[in-house]
Amino acid sequence: MDERKILESATFPPHVIAEIQRAASEGLYNIRGSGAKRRVPNFDDLVFLGASMSRYPLEGYREACGTDVVIGSRFAKKPIHLDIPITIAGMSFGALGANAKEALGRAATAMGTSTTTGDGGMTEEERAASQTLVYQYLPSRYGMEPDQLRKADAIEVVVGQGAKPGGGGMLLGLKITRRVAKMRTLPQGIDQRSACRHPDWTGPDDLEIKIRELREITDWEKPIYVKVGATRTKYDTMLAVKAGADAIVLDGMQGGTAATQTCFIEDVGIPTLPAVRQAVDALKEMGMHRKVQLIVSGGIRTGSDVAKALAMGADAVSVGMAALMALNCNAPIYEDDYHALGTKAGSCHHCHTGKCPVGVATQDPELEKRLDPERAAQRVKNYLTTLTLECQTLARACGKSHVHNLEPEDMVALTLEAAAMARVPLAGTEWVPGW
Amino acid sequence: METLDLAELDIRDVNRRLQGRTGDSDASDFEVLNPLGRHTIAAGINRPINVHIRGHAGYYCAGMNQQAKVTIEGNAGVGVAENMMSGEVRVTGYAGQSAGATGHGGLLVIEGDASGRCGISMKGIDIVVGGSVGSMSAFMAQFGTLVVLGDAGADLGDSIYEARLYVRGSVERLGADCIEKEMRDEHREQLADLLKRAGFDANPDEFRRYGSARQLYNFKVGNIGYY
Numbered sequence: 319m320d321e322r323k324i325l326e327s328a329t330f331p332p333h334v335i336a337e338i339q340r341a342a343s344e345g346l347y348n349i350r351g352s353g354a355k356r357r358v359p360n361f362d363d364l365v366f367l368g369a370s371m372s373r374y375p376l377e378g379y380r381e382a383c384g385t386d387v388v389i390g391s392r393f394a395k396k397p398i399h400l401d402i403p404i405t406i407a408g409m410s411f412g413a414l415g416a417n418a419k420e421a422l423g424r425a426a427t428a429m430g431t432s433t434t435t436g437d438g439g440m441t442e443e444e445r446a447a448s449q450t451l452v453y454q455y456l457p458s459r460y461g462m463e464p465d466q467l468r469k470a471d472a473i474e475v476v477v478g479q480g481a482k483p484g485g486g487g488m489l490l491g492l493k494i495t496r497r498v499a500k501m502r503t504l505p506q507g508i509d510q511r512s513a514c515r516h517p518d519w520t521g522p523d524d525l526e527i528k529i530r531e532l533r534e535i536t537d538w539e540k541p542i543y544v545k546v547g548a549t550r551t552k553y554d555t556m557l558a559v560k561a562g563a564d565a566i567v568l569d570g571m572q573g574g575t576a577a578t579q580t581c582f583i584e585d586v587g588i589p590t591l592p593a594v595r596q597a598v599d600a601l602k603e604m605g606m607h608r609k610v611q612l613i614v615s616g617g618i619r620t621g622s623d624v625a626k627a628l629a630m631g632a633d634a635v636s637v638g639m640a641a642l643m644a645l646n647c648n649a650p651i652y653e654d655d656y657h658a659l660g661t662k663a664g665s666c667h668h669c670h671t672g673k674c675p676v677g678v679a680t681q682d683p684e685l686e687k688r689l690d691p692e693r694a695a696q697r698v699k700n701y702l703t704t705l706t707l708e709c710q711t712l713a714r715a716c717g718k719s720h721v722h723n724l725e726p727e728d729m730v731a732l733t734l735e736a737a738a739m740a741r742v743p744l745a746g747t748e749w750v751p752g753w
Numbered sequence: 754m755e756t757l758d759l760a761e762l763d764i765r766d767v768n769r770r771l772q773g774r775t776g777d778s779d780a781s782d783f784e785v786l787n788p789l790g791r792h793t794i795a796a797g798i799n800r801p802i803n804v805h806i807r808g809h810a811g812y813y814c815a816g817m818n819q820q821a822k823v824t825i826e827g828n829a830g831v832g833v834a835e836n837m838m839s840g841e842v843r844v845t846g847y848a849g850q851s852a853g854a855t856g857h858g859g860l861l862v863i864e865g866d867a868s869g870r871c872g873i874s875m876k877g878i879d880i881v882v883g884g885s886v887g888s889m890s891a892f893m894a895q896f897g898t899l900v901v902l903g904d905a906g907a908d909l910g911d912s913i914y915e916a917r918l919y920v921r922g923s924v925e926r927l928g929a930d931c932i933e934k935e936m937r938d939e940h941r942e943q944l945a946d947l948l949k950r951a952g953f954d955a956n957p958d959e960f961r962r963y964g965s966a967r968q969l970y971n972f973k974v975g976n977i978g979y980y
Contacts, residue, residue, distance in 0.1 A: 346974050459874060459876075462836060462855065463836075463857065464797060464817040464836070464838065490972075491971055502895075503876040503895045503896050508914075508970040509970065509971045511912070517835075517851055517854040517855055517874045517892075518813070518831060518832035518850075518855070518873070519832070527811075527812045527813065530792065530793055531797075531812070531817075534765065534768045534797055535797030535816065536797070537772070538765070
């Protein structure tokens with residue numbers, strides 16, 4: 319038989335057939351961690367136009383290129399000052415182990431940036447390790463206490479996240495240890511559901527009052543962010559601004575999760591690239607660009623991604639999955655344990671199982687020992703340093719003395735889709751499709 | 754008693770005073786005049802004071818209360834005493850939606866009716882309602898106690914965890930995984946104590962107890978009909 323003549327179906331490739339047969343066997347949707355694995359238009363589809371005859375570049379290693387950012391200056395008495403425009407995204411203690419949370423806090427502190435809590439509240443270790451800690455205010459309110467709000471440096475009201483806009487959270491029983499259960503006031507070992515809607519407000523008019531309540535309780539000191547998953551981004555941004563947010567956290571569909579249905583991860587929400595443009599459009603239309611800060615997350619991996627997000631108008635970015643990878647997520651170590659989970663290093667998305675081979679997304683004390691918080695923090699610090707240097711390099715090449723001086727005019731697109739979504743010209747043309 | 758008049762002061766000034774951020778820190782009794790349905794009155798107090806709000810309050814009155822005893826002499830809007838940690842909040846009239854939502858502790862007393870989602874996601878608070886509660890009350894209630902002297906609307910205790918529910922009147926419909934449970938002596942004692950603390954003269958024997966069947970604690974294909 320000549321196997322070259324066997325045509326694989328584009329509609330039913332092997333992985334689709336495997337999923338149909340898994341569904342036929344189990345009768346239940348697939349649940350996994352991580353973010354969208356499908357290819358979507360992204361920052362790789364943009365390139366910078368470095369300086370040449372009409373632009374002066376700045377000298378690398380000699381001329382300064384600022385990276386600092388202030389978040390929350392609209393209403394908060396104590397806005398936060400970050401040395402770099404790269405923050406650590408919200409991830410819960412529960413989804414992640416205590417060592418991972420501590421390492422992220424230490425790295426963020428060393429870099430002069432912020433890290434963020436997640437569902438289940440604030441741990442003492444995380445607060446102690448984090449100089450600037452953003453406290454997530456989530457629909458479940460697991461572990462949410464006013465004293466923790468007051469201990470935080472900023473508050474992030476989570477409306478949705480990029481991996482699952484419109485969906486709640488899920489933490490399977492293996493991760494609901496005694497400590498996690500106590501923090502969340504739940505029985506140990508249950509499959510814990512996090513609500514998809516806030517219990518005491520519905521809609522932007524209510525949110526405005528909720529934000530005022532949070533300000534009253536914290537004496538108007540803390541910046542208040544509103545986090546949305548990227549969907550109807552222009553309107554969501556406008557409504558969040560109207561509700562009184564100091565900052566918008568915009569999470570595109572490439573953003574990760576500890577566990578949700580695969581169909582949610584792959585088929586709900588829009589990519590980060592068009593979402594950033596829509597959010598910036600909304601802020602500019604309201605005269606609030608740079609007054610209400612925009613923090614972008616979802617698929618930020620490199621300093622190039624950071625620079626491109628900033629050039630499109632973001633004030634900062636947030637990294638979640640990539641920070642976990644810096645901790646060792648998907649590293650080719652303990653490979654037998656990946657195989658035991660039915661996966662391999664580089665493709666693992668088994669955060670939901672609680673059996674993370676590298677000790678990051680687990681509550682198992684033995685697995686957690688595989689992550690030394692001090693060494694892990696150093697890796698994340700190195701990673702954030704690299705992102706910052708790359709971002710500065712690109713900004714200097716475009717002649718900018720601060721990374722926030724990057725602008726859409728510094729970029730062109732390599733694909734029609736990216737040109738239309740980012741509203742920058744297709745490379746080599748002056749054509750912006752659809753505009 | 755120190756008087757704070759919202760006809761002359763704004764909410765921020767009143768709350769800062771009640772939180773002890775301004776003024777004489779020894780004062781322990783306050784009255785708030787002219788609330789006129791304003792939002793976030795008495796939110797975020799964390800000290801043992803008494804506050805009397807003379808009239809109707811808007812959203813999130815006494816939100817996240819700690820230690821204080823707050824009495825609303827009128828009706829309260831959405832989310833009264835939401836996420837309360839300790840202390841006592843009393844509404845002499847009716848309460849809007851999500852009363853006592855996510856509360857961790859303390860006692861919330863509503864002398865009239867409470868609207869839907871009363872005690873939603875409660876985490877340890879005790880709530881006593883003199884009248885009836887609306888639909889989806891005690892939704893995903895985790896811990897604590899909800900006592901209803903009147904009737905309960907549809908889907909009471911849907912997806913409930915370990916909270917206890919006592920209802921004297923009718924229940925329109927129980928929510929998913931919520932079942933009627935036996936009233937034993939320990940429950941009658943708990944209920945009698947709560948009724949006494951809330952100031953209601955009622956016989957615990959007239960109540961029925963509801964709680965979780967614990968069948969939905971772990972996700973199973975066989976339970977798909979519940980969702």
